[in-house]
Amino acid sequence: xxxxxxxxxxxxxxxxxxxxxxxxxxxxxxxxxxxxxxxxxxxxxxxxxxxxxxxxxxxxxxxxxxxxxxxxxxxxxxxxxxxxxxxxxxxxxxxxxxxxxxxxxxxxxxxxxxxxxxxxxxxxxxxxxxxxxxxxxxxxxxxxxxxxx
Numbered sequence: 001x002x003x004x005x006x007x008x009x010x011x012x013x014x015x016x017x018x019x020x021x022x023x024x025x026x027x028x029x030x031x032x033x034x035x036x037x038x039x040x041x042x043x044x045x046x047x048x049x050x051x052x053x054x055x056x057x058x059x060x061x062x063x064x065x066x067x068x069x070x071x072x073x074x075x076x077x078x079x080x081x082x083x084x085x086x087x088x089x090x091x092x093x094x095x096x097x098x099x100x101x102x103x104x105x106x107x108x109x110x111x112x113x114x115x116x117x118x119x120x121x122x123x124x125x126x127x128x129x130x131x132x133x134x135x136x137x138x139x140x141x142x143x144x145x146x147x148x149x
Contacts, residue, residue: 120138
């Protein structure tokens with residue numbers, strides 16, 4: 001049994017970033033000296049391994065680059081990209097995009113806003129309005145945009 005109310009359901013509020021994101025850490029590969037410079041083709045096999053084929057048709061398997069857990073923990077690049085993704089998902093541009101999709105009929109989300117008292121009081125002080133009047137104005141504005149509640 002859930003301890004949360006059945007009346008309110010929050011969707012798409014997951015901050016888990018899937019492992020499909022690319023790591024931004026550059027991998028250092030030691031180059032081995034070669035006697036002769038030339039062109040080569042690199043093929044990706046079905047198992048994901050890389051095969052290099054030189055001009056003579058000789059094939060050799062290439063080493064896989066690897067990143068250790070220590071490298072990953074020391075990098076913090078993924079955390080930065082994760083934060084930027086979360087900010088993009090919670091931006092005013094994303095909000096207007098959802099309102100636009102709803103008005104065009106391409107999406108039918110049920111949009112609900114919850115207004116905390118602190119920003120209402122802060123805005124009412126800024127615009128020299130009573131908090132109840134400001135709350136009504138905000139409600140009207142959000143409903144005009146397409147909010148349901």
